[in-house]
Amino acid sequence: MFDSLTKNLDNILRRIKGTAVITESNTREAMREIRMALLEADVSYKVVKDFTTICQQRAMGQEVLRSVSPGQQVVKIVHDELVNLMGPVDHAIQYNEHGPTIIMLAGLQGSGKTTTAAKLARFLQHKGHTPMLVAADVQRPAAVEQLKVLGAQLKLPVYFEDGGRPPRICERSIQAAREKNCDLVVLDTAGRLHIDEALMQELGEIKDRVKPQQVYLVCDAMTGQDAVNSANEFNQKIEIDGVILTKLDGDARGGAALSIKAVTGKPIKFIGMGERLESLEEFHPDRMASRILGMGDVVSLVEKVQAQVDADRARELEEKIRKRSLTLEDFLEQLQQVKKLGSLQDIMGALPGMSGVDFSSAEGEIPRVEAIVRSMTFEERRDPEIIDSSRRRRIASGSGTNTQEVNQLLKQFRQMKKVMKQFSEGSVRKNLGGGLSGGALMARRPPKPPRGPGFRVR
Ligand SMILES: Nc1nc2c(ncn2[C@@H]2O[C@H](COP(=O)(O)OP(=O)(O)O)[C@@H](O)[C@H]2O)c(=O)[nH]1
Ligand SMILES: [Mg+2]
Known part of the structure; x- marks a missing residue:
């Protein structure tokens, strides 16, 4: 490949x-x-x-x-x-709670639809589903036969009719699936050698009638840019959820795999890696990138070093917290630093003892806290004790918040300072819940007790 x-x-x-x-x-x-x-x-x-x-x-x-x-x-x-x-x-399929989940495959003739229908049914069978295959390709009689053979190999029911219009066949197959207690239906639709109006019309009609939960376009990787162009066209005519790229095992170039998402906006969700029914894999961009580059060692080395740098920064931050007597000004500066460093969760998570604390809800608090602190005078930031009720009102209106929110911040700041003090004295263990983790950034949700080893002052 x-x-x-x-x-x-x-x-x-x-x-x-x-x-x-x-x-x-x-x-x-x-x-x-x-x-x-x-x-x-x-x-x-x-x-x-x-x-x-x-x-x-x-x-x-x-x-x-x-x-x-x-x-x-x-x-x-x-x-x-x-x-x-x-x-x-996103590989997830939205399952239908009110009946069989319908997966529709579309694609040009020879792209691998029928084979992929069977592969996908097998894949989902192994996840505990009971799929039914539907032969909705009446263009070629051999196609129905092909699906029947594959279904028999997998011991799965195959729905087919002698003649008839594909949209009606698909519709009736859903009823058949209910009767057979199948929770999933895979529709193998007809292809053409080229995209034409009649095909698009038929596919559109099937889509309208059975309202599939997922529509996958099956594309042949070996056709390179043609695969990309047809994917684009299919997506414009009948919106698809994703692409299944087949015959990647025989693709020496990789152009389709690398262009499809960027050109169509729709991701590749599965890849076909051979003719056998077990040769279908979920598509993972990171694994694919590693396969293409073949430099996994370098990539993981750089990742490790980057993680180390983050940890170094967190340690610097910790040092600062420990040394300083915290003012609201420092607090603001630290907030900004945290913001610059990346996700609060990542940074705080790197601090000793904080790995188990959930900071995800705090992320959204930063702008509000920032606004409040910015509306304070320098004196107020240095010595929050001077903030009386009239100052509170002024700060609230200046920051577009209310006095309750200002109060809350001041209260949390006091708590945080207390914890900081204990932090530097090395006796935080006992008061973690109401402490730093319950600080200003945690205004909306009470913290989970940390699972980590507790604070250690080194
Ligand atoms: N090597 C390889 N061959 C495949 C793959 N998927 C399908 N094929 C082959 O491609 C040919 C056409 O497949 P078929 O399912 O009949 O295509 P359809 O016309 O779209 O239904 C068959 O010979 C398949 O065995 C794949 O992932 N790798
Ligand atoms: Mg076919």
């Missing part, structure tokens, strides 16, 4: 990996080579252009990490952007 692309990228990245200094010109050179490799892989031109532009920007903007070479970081950037290019993917 993707042999030549992998080889080309490997060559380029192997060279840049060892680079000690990343300059505008050497990244540009690497990006030029990556651009060539992707175009050669039949990735669409605009996708390639956007991809290399963003990689270049990120390479130039990246912070220097100790212990990995800048070149290694570039490898990681390319990896991450490949993941972004192909994802995100």
Whole structure:
């Protein structure tokens, strides 16, 4: 799979990996080579252009990490952007609570619909479902026969009619599925060699009548840009939920896999990796990126170092908290720092003892807290004790909040300070629930007791 692309990228990245200094010109050179490799892989031109532009920007903007070479970081950037290019993917199927869940497959003739219908039924069978296969391709009599054979292999019922119109067949199959206690129906629809009006009309009608929970377009990876273009057209005519990309096992280039999401806006959800019924896999952009780059070791090294840097920063923050006598001004500054550093959950989670505390609800509090503190005078920030009721009213109206919210913040700040004090004295363990974790940022939801090892002051 993707042999030549992998080889080309490997060559380029192997060279840049060892680079000690990343300059505008050497990244540009690497990006030029990556651009060539992707175009050669039949990735669409605009996708390639956007991809290399963003990689270049990120390479130039990246912070220097100790212990990995800048070149290694570039490898990681390319990896991450490949993941972004192909994802995100949500594999979940919205199951129908009121009857069989209907999955509709569409696609051009020969793309692998009938085979994929059986593969998908098998996949879902292994997840505990009882699927029924529906032969809605009456274009070719052999297609019905093919599905019957596959159904028999899987010991699954196959619904078919002799002749008739596919939309009606599909409709009646749902009733048959109910009668057979099947909780899932996979519709194998007719294909054509090319997209034509009649086909789209038929597919649209099926969709209208049976209202499928999922519509997958089956595309042949080996047809490269043609697969991408037809996916785009199908999606415009009958909206699809995602793509199942087949014959990836025989695809040396990778153009379809890399372009489909960017061009159509719809992700690849499954991939076909062979003719056998067990050769269907969920599509995971990160795994695919690693397969393509084949530089898993470098990527995980950079990830480790990045995690270490976050931990270093958290330790700095902790040090500050410990040393300072906290004023609201410091508090604001720390908030801003936290905001800059990334998710509050990540940062606080890296502090010793905080790993079990849920900060996710606190994230939204930051702007409000910020507004309140900003509406205070310097004196008030340094010495919140002077904030009397008239000051409270002024601060509330200045920050677009109410006096209750100002009160709440001040109360939490006091609690936090108390905990800070204990924190630096090393005796926090006993009062965690009402302490830092119950501080200003936790205004809306009481904290869960932490599962971590408790505070340790090192
Ligand atoms: N190598 C490989 N062959 C596949 C895959 N999926 C389908 N095929 C083959 O592609 C051909 C056409 O498949 P079929 O299901 O009949 O396509 P349909 O016309 O869309 O229903 C068959 O020979 C399948 O065995 C796959 O993932 N890998
Ligand atoms: Mg078929």
